Amino acid sequence: MSRTARIERTTQESQVTVEVDLDGTGRSDVSTGVGFYDHMLDAFARHALLDLVVHTSGDTHIDAHHSVEDTAIVLGQALREALGDKSGIRRFGDATVPLDEALVQAVVDVSGRPYCVHTGEPEGQVYVAIGGTGAAYQGSLTRHVFETISFHAHLALHVRVLAGRDPHHLVEAQFKAFARAFRDAVAIDPRETGVPSTKGSL
Template structure:
């Protein structure tokens, strides 16, 4: 089977990002964005998706976390799109309900080539650690639009923002794991013959 790895280097006046991913890994990772809680969420995503991630991001955190979080989403989305290739043999769809204590999150996605995000998640706090809660949606938007996937994230219920965000990232990892899985006997998973 074709190797599904990619490397991205993305440099702007606001951030510098070096990224390597392996879609068929074991979930090992080396992640440093300078935002501890964000690193933790990306670590969980890597583990649950079984995508190996090596990521070093340096951003203008003295301004705020916006540019770093969004640009990491962009880079991860670009790397995913590059690594997934022609999509031959993949499951294409992935859906996962993830419980975490009092919280239940739903993540459902389609590696469709059509970028779209529905994000139905409410947070009460401005930040968890050094991650602005408003940036969670921005991360998933950046990933979805640069990966070319349709992505739906919903917190069905819950009260603790840490649990809500963690459930979303873990659920995203599990849904991606399901969708990227490939069977060499399958062709392109679309009646159109292409994605």
């Protein structure tokens, strides 16, 4: 069974194409116009062990918000489509990931019910701008990205920042923790013969 998806979305603010293979090897080809976000999505693909292609062209001359948000929308949609009926998956995944002084826990339930709880970022993180040349990634976008992916992928996601100081490390540890939790949640369990729910569907 192929667990892949390709979705395109065009608005007056952006054009986004996402391809995903849940049973990949962590390869990525990401270009969003926001360099730090590219780095985070590369890290997500690598640590979730999925193959990911993301090509976004947006109004980054204004700021990064539309391109980051719209990419998260399409990524969530692609993850949901690639999961299909969710037959055979483990459903739940959790990971606690360090990056030097930063420590983050992420928990995923492929429940079919969108929900996101995001806590623990230090005061001031939302005001930080991260990035070199081009559009900067605003710290306030991190929660929004996870909320958007959760909504469109139909995941319940909890992200807790347990420690950290460096703005780059704080964001990267969150993406890596989400990646590892998602990887475990969508892994195929050979003992699971159907959908992992007493309702019979997710």
